[in-house]
Amino acid sequence: MIEAIYDTNAKEFIESWLSADMNDQYKAFEQLVPEGSRILDGGCGSGRDSLYFLQKGYTVDAFDPSDEMIRYASEFTGLKVKKMKWEELDEKEKYDAVWASASLYHVSRSDMAPTFQKIADALKSKGILFASFRDRSEDFVDSEGRALTSFDRTTLTSFLSTLNLFDIIALTERKDSRKNKSDEIWLFALLRKKI
Secondary structure, eight states: OHHHHHHHTHHHHHHHHHTOOOHHHHHHHHHHSOTTOEEEEETOTTSHHHHHHHHTTOEEEEEESOHHHHHHHHHHHOOOOEEOOGGGOOOSSOEEEEEESSOGGGSOHHHHHHHHHHHHHHEEEEEEEEEEEEBOSSOEEOTTSOEEOOBOHHHHHHHHHHHTSEEEEEEEEEEOOSTTOTTOEEEEEEEEEOO
């Protein structure tokens, strides 16, 4: 189970994530999501992004499937982080925005379309979704043994077109900013719910 990998290696993952430079992604997101909006930080990991948004005046709900990440993120942010997976999301028009940084790639390929539907259901009209994936056309298993569902610009555009739930605001690629990870490329997607 993926949670066991995070529970066992929590310290290493947290240190790595906290070193990532997300300033450009935050800036683009904040231009679309007014201060005071309600954000869901799904698969929040260390709570790095939840804390940032809290400090910027947003209302934040967060969840993660890993007990160790929940413990750390709850202490780090002061939030009551919920134990949950993306596939269990069951809200209706509750959020102005959903933040999914390096977390949706844990959803299996077969569950990806239903999960995007759940995210769309949880968003208010014209709500914003930020999602990031490893920028690859094929799924793969990484060095930590995690099976990761991946998209590149072409495959994500095709997937979103088939779903017809979101409009693409921006797709950007960037080298990983974490230490010793610059050989990995990320695809960042900013999307708007169609209705």
